[in-house]
Amino acid sequence: MDCGQPGERRGACVPRRHATVRRRAGRRPRATRLGAPRIATTARGGRDMKPLRIGFLVSSRYAQSTSHVPPVMRALAEAGVVVDVIHPVTRALELSQVRAECDLYVLKKMSRLSLSLAGALHTRGAVIVNPYPVTVALRDKIVTAKILESAGVPTPTAYVAAHPQELAPLLDGGPLIVKPYQGSDGVGVRVVRSVAQLASVRDGRDPVFAQRYHQPEGRDRKIYVVGSQLFGVKKVFPARTDEERRGEPFTPSPELRDIALRCGRAFGIDFFGVDIIESKGMPYVVDMCSIPGCGGVPDAPRHLASYLLEAAERAARRPQGWRVA
CATH class of the missing domain: 3.30.470.20 (ATP-grasp fold, B domain)
Structure with a gap:
């Protein structure tokens, strides 16, 4: 994992403008691999305690981030948590070296690479927010729609097709809203009211997902x-x-x-x-x-940091040898 050179502090891959996290992240020898040895620190009372350690799986554009993640990391570091910032690798990563060394992992950006790495960590018993199987299910709007509908959640009637033109007969019942089945942030979402508009929907290898459109x-x-x-x-x-x-x-x-x-x-x-x-x-x-961004939530970084800290504390109390099912 591309997190600095051997001998540097763990978390040294934090961008320079987030120096607070880098300073408070704690020292880690051989920080280039997920499986770097953990270091115990001496707590008050003379007992040896391992500091909580949280790893953030982030995108390559992390340095330009305007999200709540950097202040959340700062708040966690100030609370004594060792923060690992895990970037997509810039060189080949030997999968045998992937080990779950953090108490908690946060999958912040769902690129294909970060999702696959989360899956690899999941096989090694990592605790991830959110769990890998749930994240995979929620990434697929077809699966998500079915699970919510089965749970009695009020949702628009949903449809799936192999090709956009197969949705044409459904337009007799009113407009549809067509979405990439693995899309996010509203990219590629469009309201379709006619066969002519449906013809402009990209026809590729992916399934076509649509919902009955209700005017908000x-x-x-x-x-x-x-x-x-x-x-x-x-x-x-x-x-x-x-x-x-x-x-x-x-x-x-x-x-x-x-x-x-x-x-x-x-x-x-x-x-x-x-x-x-x-x-x-x-x-x-x-x-x-x-992976909610919590944009617009007052004092969001504090709420998010508190939640992640509690989640890491719960994970650290797991019995030795515990594994995610």
């Missing part, structure tokens, strides 16, 4: 669940300005809270985001994310 009333309701806390942010879709991307915090109604928590129970997780629209007085969950 007002802004989308983004619900973020972070452990036992739940936050609501109203956002415009698609967002065009920084203000629209930040959105407006709001207090979700009991109905929206129940819907969001039902989504989490369907996948067995307590850290996620759901997109809900309201149309003709009815709420519909139109998307769910296993």
Whole structure:
């Protein structure tokens, strides 16, 4: 894993402008591999204790990130956590060297490489936020739609086809919204109202995923669940300005809270985001994310750091030899 040269501090691959994390990350010999030896530190009272260690699987564009991740890392480092920033490798990585040495891993950016590395870590018993099988399921909108529908979550009627033209007969019942089945951030999403518009949808090897389109009333309701806390942010879709991307915090109604928590129970997780629209007085969950950015949530870095710290503490208390199923 490309995290500096042997002898440097673990976390030395943190960009220069995030020097706080780099200074507080703790010393680690031979920091170029996931399997680097762990170092015990002496806690108060004279007992030898291992510091909590959290690894962030990030994208190659991490240095330009404007997300909450850098301040979250700083908060964790200030709490005494050893923070490992794991970039995509720039040279070949011997898979036999991949070992789960962190108490917790955070899959922040879902590139194909980072997802595969998360899978490799999963086979070695790593605890990952969110668990690898759940992340894979939520990456696939077809699987996600079926799981939510089976759990009784109100969702638009969903369809899957091998080719866009196979959706044409469904337009007799109203417009559809077509989405890349493994898409994110709203990229490639389009409302289709006619056969002519359907013809412009790319026909490739991937399956075609569509939902019945319901005209939203007002802004989308983004619900973020972070452990036992739940936050609501109203956002415009698609967002065009920084203000629209930040959105407006709001207090979700009991109905929206129940819907969001039902989504989490369907996948067995307590850290996620759901997109809900309201149309003709009815709420519909139109998307769910296993890596919520929590944009617009007041004091989000503190909430996220607290959640990850508690998750790492739980993981560190696992019996020796415990493995993820």
